[in-house]
Amino acid sequence: MRKYSIFAVAREAMRYHAGWEKAWRSPVPKKKYKAVIIGAGGHGLATAYYLGKVHGITDVAIVEKGWLGGGNTGRNTTIIRSNYLQDASAAIFDKALQLYEGLSQDLNYNVMFSPRGLLMLAQSEHEMRGYKRTVYANDLQGVSTRWIDRDEVRALVPIINIDGPRYPVLGALYQERGGTARHDAVAWGYARACSAMGMDIIQQCEVTGIRTQNGTVAGIDTTKGAIECETLSIVTAGHSSVLADMAGFRLPLESVALQAWVSEPVKPCMDMVVMANLVHGYMSQSDKGEMVIGGGTDGFNNYTQRGSWHHVEETTRALVETFPIISRLKMLRQWGGIVDMTGDRSPILSATPIKNVFVNCGWGTGGFKAIPGSGWAMAELVARGTPGPLAADFGLNRFREGRFIDESVAAGVAH
């Protein structure tokens, strides 16, 4: 793999950009791999990358039903933050944020990480207390966040309607290190780095069955033939239950649709991410000038990657109240992704009832921000067979033991 650099750009500029090689290979699958990962989204590719980089395991195949990064990695609002309430969440999400900070250099691929700052608006007394509690918790966790008052919010984001009347802004939880990244580039960067380590990314290859022998994984059946493996990682977000069904166990997951949409591009007017969780909407401005908007999930099981119209209306209505400036913007595109929700809104990184089958799922509505940390922790789990410190609390056994990592009421979650 040729390194990307200013010299490479200069060299290619001299020869009509004819010398760029493909970013990753598209090989025919081998008969057998040490580790097979199902799902070439951000989490699957990051798992593969850290398996190779940190643990030296490069005999890896990443099998993907569609195209890489075409699921939720390509369907989110690209927000990155780590201001969670519970210690276990803060640890893994802040690991992810730390890795994001150096990811472009690490991968030699510009993921356009933009730590532009992130505000979570408090629009009720309860929310204000909740966010102050999160700030104190973050202080103890070593995650830098702070509480700012409404005057500072006004100074940071002049387009917010501070005074309400229905939901006046009382202040905000501010994480200066938070921001956004280019979602596709994260998947592409990891894919390129994995391919360069000799890993095989096999796209357009649907898994049709999981083979086991005496309670241990033996391999998978795919539309491109059978592949044997020593360890199998299921990293398929909304389709995790379908894969678990093939392996013969069930997961505490429900798959629902989550939507996002973007406006027509306008001149720069907001240089940070703003989340208004009480009225249920969040917005940032992309580098192209589009206002990127996300809202809530549907309440019912759904695999169609289409969401309900009323969420679009409710969220847009709430954001128009919060940002009157957007009231006459046209919305350009809308899309949906299938998110895998757990009861406590925390992810699952775990061994399973089948030996050497591991799952990384349950990231629900907040997976993109976690990609590097999730991959790091999952690689540790797959390489050692037992979870490291980051993944230890996220095992499947927490449901049996009642040891939830409850983020659903922790005010840090927008979904």
Next chain:
Amino acid sequence: MLILTCPYCGIRAEETELHAGGEAHLKRFGPGASDAEFETYLFARKNPKGVHFERWRHSAGCGKWFLAARCTATLEVFGTYSAQTTQPPKHILDAIKAKRPNWEGLV
């Protein structure tokens, strides 16, 4: 937009008038159950890509819980029926089999 007919009041209601209540026909375990049984009852879900039996409440209408058979891959509704049942009634199963001949049945 998802539209279901409430089997009690007969009103065709769209989803903002309804509240989804998750998987139906769960086998309930109480005192004396093993940890595994109780965990399965509380948390493990089939979450199928295909035919799904689920609970709904006509929250902006008669307020009653009812059950629905629906396809999560296409959003097609096969029918709704009373919540006072432990198994889907025959006419619902027939409606599903007519449209999904390869359906494995309720497992």
